[in-house]
Amino acid sequence: PDDDPFYSAHKFNPFPEAIEQNGVELQDVTRREQQIRSKTGDSKPMSPDPLVGSAASDLATAVDSLPALLDRKKQLEVHTSILQAVMNEVASRDVPQFYELETSMATGSFKNDVGKAKKLVLELVTDPKKGNVEDKVRLVLVFCLATKAKSTDVEEVAEAMKTALETRGSAINSDGSQRGTLGKEERNRLAQGMRAIEYLKHFRSMNMMIPMSEAMEDTTSSTAAGKDMLSSFMKSATNQATGLLAKASEKVGSMLGKSQKHHATRVVEHLCEMKPNSEDDLYLYLDPKVKEDVDVQALRQMTRAPVREIIAFTIGGGCYGEFQNLQMLANERRTVSYGSTELVDPCTFLSQLGQLA
Structure with missing residues (x-):
């Protein structure tokens, strides 16, 4: 999947942003395709003028790029279909209504x-x-x-x-x-x-x-912003994609643009910042350069280099949602890796809970 440029660029982005960018990129690729096809439709004889010859060379280059452009368009259309399928599933089950109530209780x-x-x-x-x-x-x-x-x-x-x-x-x-x-x-x-x-x-x-x-710590962006982004995508995408996605947009719009910082993310953030009166007071610091126990209080008062690499490992079951949430701490200068004893999907986790009863 990481070979897919759209997936690589947007795999950790909020859902509305992925929808918005899919529409923008698909519109851009379609426009470039139409430009190339309109130029190749010109059947006038070749002129000896060097400027015209240069234009012909540019046209040849553009034509050579058409296959790659069409492959790109095909990839984006696959993502449009995936987004449509997800939204239809969400709408058919009224998932936003469950999500709203679950989030309200959880926060x-x-x-x-x-x-x-x-x-x-x-x-x-x-x-x-x-x-x-x-x-x-x-x-x-x-x-x-x-x-x-x-x-x-x-x-x-x-x-x-x-x-x-x-x-x-x-x-x-x-x-x-x-x-x-x-x-x-x-x-x-x-x-x-x-x-x-x-x-x-x-x-x-x-x-x-x-x-x-x-x-869970609420880091919610406005619901209205999510709806605006979805509406913007609906207008900029192709007519076919717009029609398909419009059927589910009203129900899905209410849950777009919302996210919470999970417990694991907050713990890692506090440890990186050495925040007093937090989990940082309870965790053990191990430093191979120090022979004795690390003096955490002294360490807090020192000027430290920012944390560049984080490895968070959960003893027990982990999930993709927790891994994705931890990426809120990642940026251009910091990477976050995640692992667990076992990665389970929600239905498997539910089954495991039932077996423990």
Whole structure:
């Protein structure tokens, strides 16, 4: 994938920026292609004038570049198709609505009103027109982790979700089929999700978890900015791409331009800055140049060279989202590498939680 110039340039960019640049680059390539084709359509005889000869040479160069230009256009059109497919999937499941509520709970918006959070979660998980099994299980898990809801409230929400899914089905099944009763695979996923919820309830009762509102720092850009970027792309892309993407843009627009700094990213940032009264006070410093223990207080008072290379390794399960979030600390002079005992996708992680119950 890194051989793809568009992917290399935008793989860590926010979704709306990738959409915007895809439209800009596709429009530019299309314009250059049309310019070359319009020149080659001129059938006038060659003139002996040296200026004309120079122009002919330039034209020959342009024609020679056409195959590469067409390959570039083809690559960009593939990205347009991918963006369209992602947006259609997001829109068909009403993912933005789940995302908004999950983010609000995770960032502490319902810290003093758990009852309201419970009401909103209940409405979503029992609505057969919204989300699939994983979307609803994930929402209940976030409700369990991000709020101070009582175990009885979590149980009530989980049972309501289970009953609604078993009797009325979900908006879209795992095989992409439309709303209907759950198939065998979806029922297995639901049972697995219920076990995962039970495990997290037990784990939460042990008070061993960092509150979600403390583990995520909001670095949100405005939602309006995300919508503006999407609208700009829709206008600048080709008519076909615009038509395809327009169908999903309204629902997707509400979740564009938003990001939070995850716990791992904040920890690494604090360690790099040696920030007092943070995780920096708890972590061990190892310096091969120092024979004895490192005096952290003295080290803080010294003039240090900025950190140029970061390697963050998680003992246990890691994920692509955490790796991507850590790239918020990377720049032209700093690289961030990431590793973990195991890299798992969300559905695999949910399965593992269910197995622990």
